[in-house]
Amino acid sequence: MTAANGTSVSIQNLSLNFGAVTVLETLNLDVANGEFIVLLGPSGCGKSTLLNCIAGLLDVSQGRIFIKGKNVTWEEPKDRGIGMVFQSYALYPQMTVEKNLSFGLRVAGTPKDEIAKRIARAAEILQIEPLLQRKPAALSGGQRQRVAIGRALVRDVDVFLFDEPLSNLDAKLRAELRVEIKLLHRKLQNTMIYVTHDQIEAMTLADRIAVMKGGVIQQLDAPQTIYNRPVNRFVAGFLGSPAMNFIDGQVAAGTAFKTGNVSIPLDRYAFDAAGNSGGPCVFGIRPEHVAFGEAANTMPFATDAAVEIVEPMGSDTLVWTKLGGHNFSFRVEAEKTLRNGEPIRIGFDPARASLFDSQSGNRM
Amino acid sequence: MRYKLLTAALAATAALQFAGPAAATDLEVTHWWTSGGEAAAVAELAKAFDATGNHWVDGAIAGSGGTARPIMISRITGGDPMGATQFNHGRQAEELVQAGLMRDLTDVATKGKWTEIVRPKSLLDSCTIDGKIYCVPVNIHSWQWLWLSNEAFQKAGVPVPKDWNEFVAAAPALEKAGIVPLAVGGQAWQSSGAFDVLLAAVGGSDAFLKVYKDKDAKFAAGPEVAKVFKAADDARKMAKNTNVQDWNQATNMVITGKAGGQIMGDWAQGEFQVAGKTAGKDYTCLPGLGLNEVIATGGDAFYFPLLKDADKAKAQEVLAETLLDPKTQVAFNLKKGSLPVRGDVDLNAANDCMKKGLAILAKGAVIPWTDQLLSQDTQKQKEDLFAEFFAKPELTVEDAQKRFAALIASAD
Amino acid sequence: MSMANTNAPTIAASQDNAGPYGPKPRRVFSRRNIFLYGTLFVIAAYYLLPLYVMVVTSLKGMPEIRLGNIFSPPLEITFEPWVKAWSTACTGLNCDGLSRGFWNSVRITVPSVLLSIAIASVNGYALANWRFKGADTFFVILIVGAFIPYQVMIYPIVIILREIGLYGSLSGLVIVHSIFGMPILTLLFRNYFSSMPEELFRAARVDGAGFWGIFLRIMLPMSLPIFVVAIILQVTGIWNDFLFGVVYTRPDTYPMTVQLNNIVNSVQGVKEYNVNMAATILTGLVPLIVYFISGKLFVRGIAAGAVKG
């Protein structure tokens, strides 16, 4: 029960029901000291709810929550040693930035000079010194979110909770702040738990990502692992843009995947411990793992196809074609010009593919 | 005045537009007679009018004259006049007449020889403006009565008083028996009226006329009126536990023996009658508070707005005649508790109190009443003053008299 | 994580050395709850007391009212007062109770509500989306007008109605209600339409829709909440009106409130409190029902129309 030295937040058997509706189901999660964890999932998956439970803003139905080794299941949010940043910033609109930062501390009775010191530090880190005397209405979205982060910062806590902090910003600002948060994490070395539905944020920021769906953590792993070896079809489909190609078909006992007139050899595919029992399954391969033209021929699997639609995306181009009667996309360099209907050759290494059981959706 | 002409013309056109043709002519009559006795009395008028082949459309407005008059006036000036309407005769409708909104009844009056039958003559005078008659007086109402509950005095173990002074002396005994000595309803006109009665009774007729007719402010500030204020001070002390608003609720306190007495007009008699009480046996009435037996010739009158609809105009004449018909007069006034306006009617059916009133009238002990002497404006200011005086013990007799004198000085 | 399934059941959890488990225990009778619900119940009692007294009194006979206290339930329930209030109570010579006034009130309320809302919604729409020069001036005048005591305006309105020949008619009264309902309703509609997305209006204009086209086809269908509020406010306001009803109509078209006043003030001997209370409830019934049915929509609509302002 004692949290390991390296454990910052530990969630044990946590469940949450609203009446008959189960929002979180027997959830377990250990977050190491200084780790950046991203809770990722579509809306309604329970990721924000989980964050609110950790913050103490929601009462849990079952289970325990430890922060820094202390059981905080029944503690008030303010006593949990957390700071939180909200999607809507949740700044107190009638107070200046400085007051926003200091209000909680003053209520808690922190000495004046200590407050001043903390505000100065937070303002310096976030570069909001010139804004201290302004009211939130006079700030841009990015500035507001910085202040919101500052409010968590001055609390001098171990764990930072972010609830979709960048969702209200436009794409450019989002990218900028993403980098800033990453830098902030590097500088502070705090534990951060970050909720988002944006897979790019998840991939770029996280030490580990917890992909959630239906109140259950589907997969908890480093971004690369999740990207490359998704545990089920949901995780595979949720991460990656453009999305992974999925092809329905059959797997014949450990040898090949068949769909239509196409057969893909699976001898290089590393089946899970459960092994391959054959039967209907889904074959998944990411567009960026597909080779094209000359390079295709060097791949363990290659086939002929015809270009159907070309989608130039600037940095590269997405090409749509058919594989065994299924829509199939892959990426080529932006310089390549392809015409509709042009015959091409494509190929890939099945070792980079993922196979999912049609029934359970689990990785095979 | 251009305005007057315009008003009259508009009133006329409006009347034309909205008064549809009717076979037996409907005539809307507005009034504020809604208490038990009053409603019974007005039913007699309606019965008599319906008997002429026309139809009385009743437009009663509850509350009091104060509530009803603005509505009536708005309708007349707004160009939607009724067929006939009640006012207290006197100065309430003066300006409506001057603005040419009311019908001249001189022809009807000449035909019916009103000048000969209506008595006292002063009644018709208040209907007359510039030599023309504009209203039909229907009754004489006198304010100057003290109504006493025999039962209450019996319970208190004191004899029924014969005048105001005895009544004041009996007040402590009544109070001891848990009886409110004097019932005065909360509405302003009641306390103001009570004072006027005290002025006429305690001060005497001359004092009354000096103040209200001559508007002699110096006299009003003088020692004679001070005596009246002293009496009013007694009255307010005796009345301080009356927790009712309406006059007839106050009367009801006397009827049920919860209060010793009430200073109220003869219309209170209608309530005693409806309650099945007998004058002399269950209650006692003292005209002029037993001090100065006079009767004021206030009362109700009907005015007829100018209508262009010929049928309605004809019906108005019929109603005017009906109202003064001897039979109607008797039937109406018996129910209402007031005195008829003609001397030639048979009133054998009248009760004790009414007979006392008739006797005083015959003697000629008659004074005009405030409705005839004062403008509504002055009346209202007077009401405000006495409402405050009766409700606020901190308002001293001296201050009140000073304010009263100032009011009389500016009265019109 | 491995010990996940070894946890003790909830009840024993607090004894478990692992410390608190599951939901924070909340007693039903916590100090907070006692305070919260206690306050609510006390205040609710204060609000309900008059209604209770009204209902109880209206079901008692007069002797019982004289003897008992006003809070005790009726020993013997009688519907006599209700019947009397509805159909036989007298004012002057008319002894048909409130029944006549009820239909008059309906005849006054329905067209007044429709007309005032029609005018005010168009006003609000014009002010929010088609501002023209001077519009704000008129609007400010209108708002100031909301503060003018009605008594002050009685006489000028008598004159205006007389000049246009509508004095004493039902249409005259309908116009008066529309005039005095206009300030607050216009404010509500203006705020509501202002809070609608700009793009809608723009898109409709680009599509070539005009003033009325946008109003009828775009704005109206989206305005249910604010119309509900407007209807509730107007139905109660107009139904409850006494002053205009008595001044600008004639006795045969008196609304129910005037008849209520007549019945209550036409004291014949003792005040019949039971009849008065029954009459009072009957008169208030229509707006009360409107509120009970649409209370939730009212709050929502108020949020949309008033608060965003």
Place this chain on the structure above:
Amino acid sequence: MHTQGRDRTALTQPADEMSKSERPNPLFRNLNAKVASIPMILTAGVVFVGGTLWTVLYSFTNSKLLPRLNFVGLDQYYRLWVTPRWLISIENLLIYGAISLVFSLVIGFLLAALLDQKIRFEDTFRTIFLYPFALSFIVTGLVWQWLLNPDFGIQHVVRGLGWESFSFDPLYNSSIVIYGISIAALWQGTGLIMCLMLAGLRGIDEDIWKAARVDGIPMWKTYLFIIIPMMRPVFITTLVIIASGIVKVYDLVVAQTSGGPGIASEVPAKYVYDYMFFAQNLGQGFAASTMMLLSVVIVIVPWAYLEFGRRK
């Protein structure tokens, strides 16, 4: 709303300028809107402004039963300001106004805050608090007059329970009658205020509450320092609604006390009505009306201007 308004003007203006050559007469710009606003313009111009000017004009005359242009200068005003009843009316209005304003806001807000605590039966409680608003002042006045009548009402009942010296007769005691009237006024009016406040509270971002909890700010401090300042627009709307009701107070007084005992509970609107119609002294009534209008204008116009005017 205001920013949108600004945008909207910006949107329509260039289009208008572009087509200036085709539409020479600015009168026809936005013609439909102007036509549609005719009822509003007539109401504002003829009824409110016209009626007001007419009233002010005749307040300088000695009109009695009928309005006449017989000017007497400021006589009506001199008389008005030495009339005890008018002075009492003003004093009462100030007391009543202060009580209504403070208690309506406080009670309305407290009720809304209580209902906002995720309580059970919220709908029921809300309906209970709101239903008096559906009743007219006449009805409200009658019921409370009945409840506060010392011979039948609360005082009678409490005395019946054995507390013989208990005294509660606010409507029959000159010195407190205006407070007694306020009891009924608050009963009738706080429900609506609560609704407005509740709507305001519901409009506040949930995250603000969460942020305050994480910051460890106690609930009452959150309300006081964060939520209430955020509800400024709601408070202003509410204030306007309450204030407009205060100036107009009339029926409630008539139904409960008719201004009594004596003239202890008189209010200005009743003075106006009584002197215009009972006393048949229109001039005096108009003078009193003018004073009321003046006070309304002094209070409201600056507010209305700030709120609606400057953001053109």
